Amino acid sequence: MNPIPAALALTTALTLPGLALARPVTLTANLKDYGGEGAYLAVYVTDAQGAYAGSLWMAGGKSKYYEHLSDWYRATGGDMAQIAGITGASVGSGRQLTITLDLADTLMDAGYVLHIDAAVEDMRDSPSEITVPLTTAGAGQAVPGRRYIADFSYSM
Amino acid sequence: MIRTLHRWPGLIAALLLTVIALSGALLSAYPALDAVQAPPAAEAGLSTAELATRILGRYPSTEQIRRAPSGRITAYYYEGDTPAAATIDPATGAGVRAADTPAVQRWLTRLHRALLLGDGGRIAVAGGAGAMLILSLSGLVLVARRVGGWRRFFAPLRGRLAGRLHVEIARLAVAGLLFSSVTALWMAASTFALLPEGPGAPRFPDVVSGQTGLAPAAIATLRDTPVADLVSLTFPLPGDASDAFTLKTRLGEGYLDQGNGTLLAWSDLSLTDRLTETIYALHTGQGLVVLGLLLGLSALGVPVMAGTGLVVWLAARRGRPRLRHNAGAAQADTVLLVASEGGSTWGFAATLHAALTAAGGVVHSAPLASFAPARYAKAKRILILAATYGDGAAPASAKGFLGRLAALDRAPQVPLAVLGFGDRSFPAFCGFATAIARLAAEKGWSALMPMDTVDRQSPQDFARWGRALGATMGVPLELNHQPTAPRAVALTLISRRDYGAEMQAPTAILRFALPARSLWQRLRGAGLPHFAAGDLLGVLPEGSALPRFYSLASGCRDGFVEICVRKQAGGLCSGQLLDLQPGQTIAAFLRRNPEFRPGPGHAPVILIGAGTGVGPLAGFVRANRAGRAMHLYFGTRHPDSDFLYAEEFAQWQAEGRLASLTTAFSRGARPRHVQDALRADALRLMALVASGAQILVCGGREMAAGVSATLAEILAPAGLTPADLKAGGRYVEDVY
Structure with a gap:
C-alpha cells in the first residue's frame, strides 16, 4: 500500500453561503487489487435533499473519460469548472489516495453525503462506489466500497 | 535528404520501435483468439431490447451491458453483494466465461501504448509512431530509387544479405506499418484531446417521469436499436426514481425514461468521434481480425529491419576510408569529387587519392555535392568518380550537382574526367556518370579524357583508367584497388x-570444405557468401596482395568449393595451389559473376569450354537437377591425361543432367580443337540456337575468339551472329 502524495488543497473546496469556519479534513481511500489500469475517482458532496453540492477531488486527468464517473457527470453535466484546481493523477490498483483539505464546518452533521464515483478502463463503471454521511461521529470509521475501493475513511 | 530522413529516426527510434512492434504483434493475436473462443455472434437483426430481456432473465441485477467492436457482449451484474461480469452468449443471455482481460494482455497493452509509464510513456510511443511514419514514407522512396522506379517496386534485389533483407521485409510490411503508425498517431491525438471534441454525453434531463419499472422490451428506442449498433446500455440505479436508462450506440448517446421509455435527451457522435471509434477498432484488430493479424505480422518485421538497418549503416560507415593528406580545395592541383552511394566508390577514390599523392600531386577529395568550382584556384584537373543509384539517379552524396552545373554561366576552365561505377546487369548502367558527361559536354567543359566505366568494382577496369589518367599527366599511375580482397576467408583443401x-x-x-557461416557473418556480408557455379573465387597467394580469380565449379548447394587450376609457367598462385595438400588452407574471397550462368527458363544450353575452362560448365551440369537439355563441347589435350570430370560426365549423362558430351582432343589419334567439333555439329547447333538455346563459353582468350568466329560461320546461314546473341544475353563468355 503506497500512499500517493496528493496536493494539499489550501482553500476550501466548497464555497457555501454562511461559511464561517473550516477545518482540515483528511480523506483516505485504499484501493483493492482489482488488477487494471489506474482508477478514476470523483469525490463530491450532495446535500440533505440529494442535490449536488460541490466537488472535493478528481483523480484522473483526461476529461474524455469523466462521463464514466456517471453520477458525478450527471450531477455536474461534466462541468470542468467544478474541478478546476482540484485534479490529480488516477490511483493505481492496490494503492492509496490521501487528500487533506479544508472542509467547512457547516457541512458536518447537516445531512451532507460524501460520494466517490469510480471507473477503470475496460472494466465496469462504479458510480457512487462510496456514499457516506459527513458526521462528526463517523470520522475515523472505515466504510467498504463496492468494486474498486477496499475502504474509505475521513478524519479530522 | 530522404536518406538522412530515414537514417536518423531509424537509428534513434530503433529500440523503442522494436518494443512497440513486438508488443503490438503479440497483442494482435488476442482478437483472433477471442474470435475463436467467442460464443456465436448475435443473430442478425437482434434488438437491444431483446438482448437486454435475455440477459435480465439470467442476471436480474444487471447494471450495464457493453458490446465491444469485436462483437463480444459483456454484462455487469451482482452476485449477492459481489460485483461480477461475464461474456454473454447473445442467443441465450447466459454468461459463457469470465469477462476479465487476461493480466498478460493488460500488461502488453500498457507496454505497447505507454511503455508501462504514464503520459510520458504515451508521448514517447506517439513519437515512435511518428518516427515509424517518417521511416515508412522515406523508406518507400528509397526502395523505389534502389530498384529503379515505382513500377519495379517488387523487382528482385541484389547486394548484401542485410540490405536485401531490410528491403524485402520493408516491401511486405510497409503498408501495415503505415496504417498502424497513422492510426496510432490519431489515437494519441484523441487521448491528449488534440482532436476537435464531440459534444460528449448530453446533459442529464432535469425532469423525468418519476415512474420506474418499465421493461426494456417496452422501450421503443431499444427495440429499434440493433445489437450491432450497441455500445453500452446502463440500467437505472434500483430505487432511484430520478435515474434513467443510458444508451450509447455507434451513432450517439442519450437517456431513456425508466417509467415511460421516452427519449429524454440525445446527442449524436461527431464525425471525429465516429472516426476515432473506427480507427480504434481497426488498429486493435477488434473490428477486423484478419487486418489485425496482418498488422501484427507487419510489426514483426520491425525488429529485423531495425537490426539490418543498423548493420547496413555500420557497413557504410566502415566502407568510407580515411584519407591521408587531403588538401584544401584552393591548394589542390587535382580535385577529386566522389558520388558514392554505399561507400564502395570512396574506396576507389582513396586508392586514387593515395596514388596521385604518391606521384607528387596535391589532391583535394570531397563529395560531389560539395562541388564549388570557384574555390579550385590551383586546380589543373577535376576528376569525378560517380556511382549510380538505381535507375540512373544521383547517389545521396551528389544531390544537386547536376542542377548546380547546369546553372553555371560557363564551365570551369580546367579539364574534366568522369569515371562511372556501376553494374552492367542494371538497365541504367552508369546512368548518373553518363548524365554528368553529357551535361559537361553541353556546357562546353573540356574533357581531360573520354568518360570511362568500372563494371562491378572491377580492379582491372579501374587500373586501365588509371594508366590512361597517368598518361595525360605524364606520370605512370598504377592503381591497385581491391575492394573486397581484405575480407578473405580461409578455405581448407579436402581433396584433389x-x-x-x-x-x-x-x-x-x-x-575445399565449405566454411560454416554464422548468422552475424551473413548479416554483415562477412565470410563466404552464397555462391553458384560460374562465380569467381579470388585467391590471395602468399607473398602477394593481388588476387587471382578462378571460376567456381560448384555452388554452395553442393556443399563444397571447387576450382580447376592449371599450373602456369612461373605462376605464383597456380604454383602454390598445385602444391597444396589436403588439410592445408588458402586465403580466398568471393566475387559474383551473375551474368555467366544459364539464363532462366527451359531453353537448351550449349556449353563450350577448353582446358580448365570446363570447371564452371561442369558446375552448371552438376546443378542441373531439373534435367534441362545441356550440350557440352569440351576441348582438351588427351583422353588419358587431362579429361577433367570424365567420370562425373558419364554419371551426369546417365542421370539426365547432361544431354550430350562432345569432346575434342588436340593430342590424340585424331587431333582436333573444340572449334572443329562445333563445325562438325553445325546443323545441330543451328537447330538448337533456332529453338532458343543459350551459349556459354569458358576458356582462354584465343579459344574464345576461335569459338566466336566458328559460330559466326555456323550461324550465318540462319542470318544470326554471335553479336546478336550477345546483345540478347544468349551468348556469354567467361574468358581468362
Whole structure:
C-alpha cells in the first residue's frame, strides 16, 4: 500500500453561503487489487435533499473519460469548472489516495453525503462506489466500497 | 535528404520501435483468439431490447451491458453483494466465461501504448509512431530509387544479405506499418484531446417521469436499436426514481425514461468521434481480425529491419576510408569529387587519392555535392568518380550537382574526367556518370579524357583508367584497388584430383570444405557468401596482395568449393595451389559473376569450354537437377591425361543432367580443337540456337575468339551472329 502524495488543497473546496469556519479534513481511500489500469475517482458532496453540492477531488486527468464517473457527470453535466484546481493523477490498483483539505464546518452533521464515483478502463463503471454521511461521529470509521475501493475513511 | 530522413529516426527510434512492434504483434493475436473462443455472434437483426430481456432473465441485477467492436457482449451484474461480469452468449443471455482481460494482455497493452509509464510513456510511443511514419514514407522512396522506379517496386534485389533483407521485409510490411503508425498517431491525438471534441454525453434531463419499472422490451428506442449498433446500455440505479436508462450506440448517446421509455435527451457522435471509434477498432484488430493479424505480422518485421538497418549503416560507415593528406580545395592541383552511394566508390577514390599523392600531386577529395568550382584556384584537373543509384539517379552524396552545373554561366576552365561505377546487369548502367558527361559536354567543359566505366568494382577496369589518367599527366599511375580482397576467408583443401602430368601441363581439380557461416557473418556480408557455379573465387597467394580469380565449379548447394587450376609457367598462385595438400588452407574471397550462368527458363544450353575452362560448365551440369537439355563441347589435350570430370560426365549423362558430351582432343589419334567439333555439329547447333538455346563459353582468350568466329560461320546461314546473341544475353563468355 503506497500512499500517493496528493496536493494539499489550501482553500476550501466548497464555497457555501454562511461559511464561517473550516477545518482540515483528511480523506483516505485504499484501493483493492482489482488488477487494471489506474482508477478514476470523483469525490463530491450532495446535500440533505440529494442535490449536488460541490466537488472535493478528481483523480484522473483526461476529461474524455469523466462521463464514466456517471453520477458525478450527471450531477455536474461534466462541468470542468467544478474541478478546476482540484485534479490529480488516477490511483493505481492496490494503492492509496490521501487528500487533506479544508472542509467547512457547516457541512458536518447537516445531512451532507460524501460520494466517490469510480471507473477503470475496460472494466465496469462504479458510480457512487462510496456514499457516506459527513458526521462528526463517523470520522475515523472505515466504510467498504463496492468494486474498486477496499475502504474509505475521513478524519479530522 | 530522404536518406538522412530515414537514417536518423531509424537509428534513434530503433529500440523503442522494436518494443512497440513486438508488443503490438503479440497483442494482435488476442482478437483472433477471442474470435475463436467467442460464443456465436448475435443473430442478425437482434434488438437491444431483446438482448437486454435475455440477459435480465439470467442476471436480474444487471447494471450495464457493453458490446465491444469485436462483437463480444459483456454484462455487469451482482452476485449477492459481489460485483461480477461475464461474456454473454447473445442467443441465450447466459454468461459463457469470465469477462476479465487476461493480466498478460493488460500488461502488453500498457507496454505497447505507454511503455508501462504514464503520459510520458504515451508521448514517447506517439513519437515512435511518428518516427515509424517518417521511416515508412522515406523508406518507400528509397526502395523505389534502389530498384529503379515505382513500377519495379517488387523487382528482385541484389547486394548484401542485410540490405536485401531490410528491403524485402520493408516491401511486405510497409503498408501495415503505415496504417498502424497513422492510426496510432490519431489515437494519441484523441487521448491528449488534440482532436476537435464531440459534444460528449448530453446533459442529464432535469425532469423525468418519476415512474420506474418499465421493461426494456417496452422501450421503443431499444427495440429499434440493433445489437450491432450497441455500445453500452446502463440500467437505472434500483430505487432511484430520478435515474434513467443510458444508451450509447455507434451513432450517439442519450437517456431513456425508466417509467415511460421516452427519449429524454440525445446527442449524436461527431464525425471525429465516429472516426476515432473506427480507427480504434481497426488498429486493435477488434473490428477486423484478419487486418489485425496482418498488422501484427507487419510489426514483426520491425525488429529485423531495425537490426539490418543498423548493420547496413555500420557497413557504410566502415566502407568510407580515411584519407591521408587531403588538401584544401584552393591548394589542390587535382580535385577529386566522389558520388558514392554505399561507400564502395570512396574506396576507389582513396586508392586514387593515395596514388596521385604518391606521384607528387596535391589532391583535394570531397563529395560531389560539395562541388564549388570557384574555390579550385590551383586546380589543373577535376576528376569525378560517380556511382549510380538505381535507375540512373544521383547517389545521396551528389544531390544537386547536376542542377548546380547546369546553372553555371560557363564551365570551369580546367579539364574534366568522369569515371562511372556501376553494374552492367542494371538497365541504367552508369546512368548518373553518363548524365554528368553529357551535361559537361553541353556546357562546353573540356574533357581531360573520354568518360570511362568500372563494371562491378572491377580492379582491372579501374587500373586501365588509371594508366590512361597517368598518361595525360605524364606520370605512370598504377592503381591497385581491391575492394573486397581484405575480407578473405580461409578455405581448407579436402581433396584433389591430378591430371596432365604426362603432357607437362599439371592440372588439378581442387575441392575445399565449405566454411560454416554464422548468422552475424551473413548479416554483415562477412565470410563466404552464397555462391553458384560460374562465380569467381579470388585467391590471395602468399607473398602477394593481388588476387587471382578462378571460376567456381560448384555452388554452395553442393556443399563444397571447387576450382580447376592449371599450373602456369612461373605462376605464383597456380604454383602454390598445385602444391597444396589436403588439410592445408588458402586465403580466398568471393566475387559474383551473375551474368555467366544459364539464363532462366527451359531453353537448351550449349556449353563450350577448353582446358580448365570446363570447371564452371561442369558446375552448371552438376546443378542441373531439373534435367534441362545441356550440350557440352569440351576441348582438351588427351583422353588419358587431362579429361577433367570424365567420370562425373558419364554419371551426369546417365542421370539426365547432361544431354550430350562432345569432346575434342588436340593430342590424340585424331587431333582436333573444340572449334572443329562445333563445325562438325553445325546443323545441330543451328537447330538448337533456332529453338532458343543459350551459349556459354569458358576458356582462354584465343579459344574464345576461335569459338566466336566458328559460330559466326555456323550461324550465318540462319542470318544470326554471335553479336546478336550477345546483345540478347544468349551468348556469354567467361574468358581468362
